Amino acid sequence: MKSSEKKISDKSGAAKKSAGTKSTAKKAVPGSSLLQKVKHEDIRVIGHDDVLRFFSQVYRDHHLGHAYLFLGPRGVGKYTTALALSQLWLCQNPKLDEMPFQPCQQCADCALWRVRAHPDLIIMQKPEDTLEMPIESIRNLASQLALKPIRCPRRIAILDQADLMNESSANAFLKTLEEPPAHSILILIGGSSREQHLATILSRCQIISFSPLNKADIKNYLRQNGEIQIDRIEKILELSGGSIGRAVQLSSDPFWKFREELLHLLATYPVPGLQLGKYWLQFVQSAGSEGSKQRECAHVTIQIYIDLLRSAVLLAVNGAQEKAVANSVEASKIKEISMRYTPDQLLEWMDQALRADFQIDAMVTLALLIESLADSLMAS
Numbered sequence: 019m020k021s022s023e024k025k026i027s028d029k030s031g032a033a034k035k036s037a038g039t040k041s042t043a044k045k046a047v048p049g050s051s052l053l054q055k056v057k058h059e060d061i062r063v064i065g066h067d068d069v070l071r072f073f074s075q076v077y078r079d080h081h082l083g084h085a086y087l088f089l090g091p092r093g094v095g096k097y098t099t100a101l102a103l104s105q106l107w108l109c110q111n112p113k114l115d116e117m118p119f120q121p122c123q124q125c126a127d128c129a130l131w132r133v134r135a136h137p138d139l140i141i142m143q144k145p146e147d148t149l150e151m152p153i154e155s156i157r158n159l160a161s162q163l164a165l166k167p168i169r170c171p172r173r174i175a176i177l178d179q180a181d182l183m184n185e186s187s188a189n190a191f192l193k194t195l196e197e198p199p200a201h202s203i204l205i206l207i208g209g210s211s212r213e214q215h216l217a218t219i220l221s222r223c224q225i226i227s228f229s230p231l232n233k234a235d236i237k238n239y240l241r242q243n244g245e246i247q248i249d250r251i252e253k254i255l256e257l258s259g260g261s262i263g264r265a266v267q268l269s270s271d272p273f274w275k276f277r278e279e280l281l282h283l284l285a286t287y288p289v290p291g292l293q294l295g296k297y298w299l300q301f302v303q304s305a306g307s308e309g310s311k312q313r314e315c316a317h318v319t320i321q322i323y324i325d326l327l328r329s330a331v332l333l334a335v336n337g338a339q340e341k342a343v344a345n346s347v348e349a350s351k352i353k354e355i356s357m358r359y360t361p362d363q364l365l366e367w368m369d370q371a372l373r374a375d376f377q378i379d380a381m382v383t384l385a386l387l388i389e390s391l392a393d394s395l396m397a398s
């Protein structure tokens with residue numbers, strides 16, 4: 019053990035920087051010289067100052083609770099915030115003179131956290147090949163959380179996609195929530211609303227609500243993280259619903275190609291429903307083999323579909339094209355749709371699409387959902 023400690027103080031830049039505190043330093047990090055070679059996995063929380071300030075205050079006042087449930091729109095930064103908080107709570111020398119508080123980024127715990135190898139951080143995610151959070155994952159989480167912390171005063175567990183717990187996995191979790199180990203902090207990453215969770219879970223967690231991000235924050239993020247075509251930005255912000263995750267998806271070319279093709283098929287008369295349904299489903303399936311990826315993709319495509327119909331309704335009712343319509347080809351196709359169908363018909367399709375969007379999370383088969391949207395286009 020001694021030799022590994024020496025190695026760390028010799029080779030680790032982080033250890034050198036905190037040399038003044040070496041006598042009080044925690045146990046050495048086995049293999050931490052390797053950690054220096056691993057690409058840093060720093061993260062940045064966009065927005066949510068209110069949440070970060072709240073947690074800074076309860077941390078300062080030693081009032082951290084045992085179980086928090088994060089609720090808010092998908093892709094808005096709930097998981098990122100949980101990760102950032104876990105670093106702060108594991109850090110040996112957090113900067114308490116900044117608000118919100120920041121981890122030091124220098125200590126061995128920060129280094130371990132950065133490579134997601136901190137022994138007191140447990141992250142539980144749903145296996146890729148299941149639609150629901152299996153009971154085994156919950157039991158595994160509970161047994162890990164029950165162990166004493168290895169390096170820090172506390173163990174932190176993040177349960178991602180907690181809204182995908184079924185009744186039996188939620189019930190298996192109740193005992194941990196009712197009698198949490200004294201040293202534990204649990205963060206459940208939930209869905210967008212309370213209705214997606216059992217009352218027994220809701221009543222045992224402190225609920226932290228995440229608001230959609232404002233457009234300026236999303237715009238800044240997109241600009242800092244890649245090239246965005248200027249004529250797309252307004253539409254992306256509008257469709258993102260305050261979610262960075264969704265804005266990033268919408269910035270990618272495949273979604274714009276999908277939008278173009280969907281608009282083309284909608285403007286074709288009669289609408290080739292079979293072709294449209296098949297194309298739509300293939301696009302959603304191309305998002306990946308994992309069910310949740312396809313479902314998220316389905317959400318985005320339905321938003322795109324609703325938006326196209328909405329543009330046609332606005333044109334039919336107001337007689338004016340929206341500012342956010344990208345180009346003249348798009349404008350002429352939207353005009354064709356607005357002239358061919360009554361506003362009532364377009365609104366009915368929008369209503370049906372909204373219901374389909376809601377059903378995606380109720381685990382309805384995606385093929386059925388998309389098929390029924392395409393069928394109703396043919397029926398008109």
Ligand SMILES: [Zn+2]
Pocket residue numbers: 108109110111112121122123124125126127128
């Ligand atoms: Zn630190």
